[in-house]
Amino acid sequence: MLxxxxxxxxxxxxxxxxxxxxxxxxxxxxxxxxxxxxVACARxxxxxxxxxxxxxxxxxxxxxxxxxxxxxxxxxxxKCFIARKGPKAYMPDPIHVEDHSITTAGTQKLYLGRDxxxxxxxxxxxxxxxxxxxxxSLHAMEExxxxxGGTVTGRVAVLAEGDAAARPDIRFLAPLPLFNADGTVxx
Numbered sequence: 001m002l003x004x005x006x007x008x009x010x011x012x013x014x015x016x017x018x019x020x021x022x023x024x025x026x027x028x029x030x031x032x033x034x035x036x037x038x039v040a041c042a043r044x045x046x047x048x049x050x051x052x053x054x055x056x057x058x059x060x061x062x063x064x065x066x067x068x069x070x071x072x073x074x075x076x077x078x079k080c081f082i083a084r085k086g087p088k089a090y091m092p093d094p095i096h097v098e099d100h101s102i103t104t105a106g107t108q109k110l111y112l113g114r115d116x117x118x119x120x121x122x123x124x125x126x127x128x129x130x131x132x133x134x135x136x137s138l139h140a141m142e143e144x145x146x147x148x149g150g151t152v153t154g155r156v157a158v159l160a161e162g163d164a165a166a167r168p169d170i171r172f173l174a175p176l177p178l179f180n181a182d183g184t185v186x187x
Contacts, residue, residue, distance in 0.1 A: 002183035008158065008174055009040035017179050025179040029131050029159050031066055041158045041173065042070035045128065048171040049154045051075060054126035060110050060141055061085055063130045071128065083110035083144055095147050099140035110140050112148060121149030132170055133161040
């Protein structure tokens with residue numbers, strides 16, 4: 001398997017290059033099971049924004065769950081929010097929005113229980129994701145926060161993929177290029 005070597009939060013990692021379409025390949029960033037990387041990324045992400053600029057951290061499941069948990073632990077936050085990809089029995093009167101992601105086939109929905117939405121109302125929210133690419137997941141999270149009555153005050157990600165690295169509204173640890181089928185970086 002082809003890989004792409006890069007520095008992330010001061011650590012060297014080999015990202016597998018994976019096919020999305022015949023002419024689009026991505027470097028797969030997976031922190032599940034990599035405790036060293038999760039701790040380092042959380043530490044560096046927290047440095048990107050002043051801690052007094054938000055009340056709560058917010059992400060979408062699933063790959064960002066270890067990161068948001070570690071960010072909450074390191075920052076001393078007592079609560080963070082995770083938008084789920086399906087309604088859960090424990091969610092009273094859930095609200096939802098639709099999400100389009102290049103790594104998920106078709107349309108998916110993001111859900112938040114009314115109890116969590118009530119806690120978000122009137123609060124400043126920092127959105128966090130592992131990788132921002134097209135911005136579909138980020139947009140869906142923003143819409144969910146807005147629907148809950150919160151205000152997004154920042155957006156951070158470990159990696160900004162492709163054109164996302166040029167976005168002025170996000171902060172990230174490193175850019176991640178897109179790839180051709182042979183593993184070369186797209187021009």
